[in-house]
């Protein structure tokens with residue numbers, strides 16, 4: 001799926017089925033090209049993504065505590081759930097303060113130059129996921 005096809009699919013967000021299908025399958029190209037290094041850099045950005053402002057993230061300097069720690073994410077969440085959560089956390093909690101990173105639906109006060117743009121691209125979302133789901137991001141095992 002190319003970017004414009006992804007944007008088109010996302011534009012039809014009213015149809016939960018489409019989003020569900022998108023979350024589960026057609027990211028194969030982005031997934032294959034995903035980069036742990038790019039994911040790390042994206043997670044660290046304070047201005048563009050801001051993830052580290054709200055989350056503790058494995059392998060990164062101390063982060064914020066507004067959202068849950070992302071340590072051990074792979075043990076409590078599937079890849080699809082995490083993908084949907086980052087794409088649009090309102091699906092899990094309509095009152096969430098986490099920004100919808102891959103949606104332009106229902107946003108208010110968007111600067112003129114940024115209207116219709118998502119914060120992440122499907123590729124940068126996969127980069128983030130491949131970082132968060134790498135084995136070293138699991139909960140550290142503390143010896144008894």
Ligand code: HEC
Pocket residue numbers: 043049050051052053054055066067068069070073076077082085086089090092093095096097098099101128
């Ligand atoms: C303004 C604060 C804020 C920012 C910025 C933010 N999040 Fe969140 N995040 C939250 C909160 C709060 C939750 C708890 C559930 C909810 O309200 O959606 C959450 C939940 C999550 C979850 C689900 C955690 C779990 O235990 O299942 C993931 C994954 C996640 N965030 C990843 C990210 C990523 C990746 C970014 C950056 C692209 C990010 N978040 C940016 C506040 C934030």
